[in-house]
Amino acid sequence: MSRPIIVVGFGGHGRVVTAALQAAGRKIIGATDLRPENHAANSFGVRILSDEALLDEFAPRDVLLVSGLGSILPVNELCPRHRLVRRFQEHGYEFTGFQHPASWVAPGATIATTAQIHAGAIVQPGTVVGDFTILNTRSSVDHDCVVEEYCHIAPGVTVSGNVVICRGTHLGTGANLIQGLRLGAGCFVAAGATVVGDVESGAFVRGVPARTFVPKPQVV
Numbered sequence: 001m002s003r004p005i006i007v008v009g010f011g012g013h014g015r016v017v018t019a020a021l022q023a024a025g026r027k028i029i030g031a032t033d034l035r036p037e038n039h040a041a042n043s044f045g046v047r048i049l050s051d052e053a054l055l056d057e058f059a060p061r062d063v064l065l066v067s068g069l070g071s072i073l074p075v076n077e078l079c080p081r082h083r084l085v086r087r088f089q090e091h092g093y094e095f096t097g098f099q100h101p102a103s104w105v106a107p108g109a110t111i112a113t114t115a116q117i118h119a120g121a122i123v124q125p126g127t128v129v130g131d132f133t134i135l136n137t138r139s140s141v142d143h144d145c146v147v148e149e150y151c152h153i154a155p156g157v158t159v160s161g162n163v164v165i166c167r168g169t170h171l172g173t174g175a176n177l178i179q180g181l182r183l184g185a186g187c188f189v190a191a192g193a194t195v196v197g198d199v200e201s202g203a204f205v206r207g208v209p210a211r212t213f214v215p216k217p218q219v220v
């Protein structure tokens, strides 16, 4: 039998994750938050605890963890999502992901164990989705794409066929990508952009058609 789940991070994304896991029939025994007292009575009926309480009370062999954090810039090894996952992995905990029952993953698509496929998301044949990548609400990734680890494909994004999206890239809400592109590692695509050419690693692009821009120091 699968181990019960604790969601790590109970902010906006963490609550969406909790709802998806419950819809998928997974057993959740808790979620962590920096201020557990703020969520004592929550509509999910799960216990909210601190990260320290998780470490104290639950041995790695007894639970599976699910990341409840979305993208927060910078989208690289320094971002809170990476640091949080690494912290618990160093303590021996194992993470898992999920596929919302209202998502569609076609035969021939490959989804990594810790990837999150949210409500309404579509993944077409031949596409590979990497570890800790989030395909958020109603996003679609068409045939024969590669979406590497730690990407965040935000709500309503459309990725056409044969696109490669490298590690840690964020596609903002409602962005569109034409077919056959390559986006390097740690790119940031602004909400609503239409990407019609390759994007270099670490670049920030926005607009229709998308062009590079210099972001404010802390934009998300």
Ligand SMILES: CC(=O)SCCNC(=O)CCNC(=O)[C@H](O)C(C)(C)COP(=O)(O)OP(=O)(O)OC[C@H]1O[C@@H](n2cnc3c(N)ncnc32)[C@H](O)[C@@H]1OP(=O)(O)O
Binding pocket: 070, 136, 154, 155, 171, 172, 173, 189, 190, 191, 192, 193, 206, 207, 215, 216, 219, 220
């Ligand atoms: C479930 C969830 O919620 S998941 C979360 C998903 N959220 C996202 O993906 C959001 C990503 N964020 C964005 O796309 C933001 O629009 C950003 C980061 C590109 C811009 O944020 P900021 O730097 O705060 O932009 P700000 O509002 O100060 O605008 C700066 C300039 O950029 C322009 N601009 C802002 N956003 C965009 C955009 N998405 N596309 C094109 N131009 C934009 C503004 O019009 C403004 O132009 P001006 O200088 O000519 O007046």
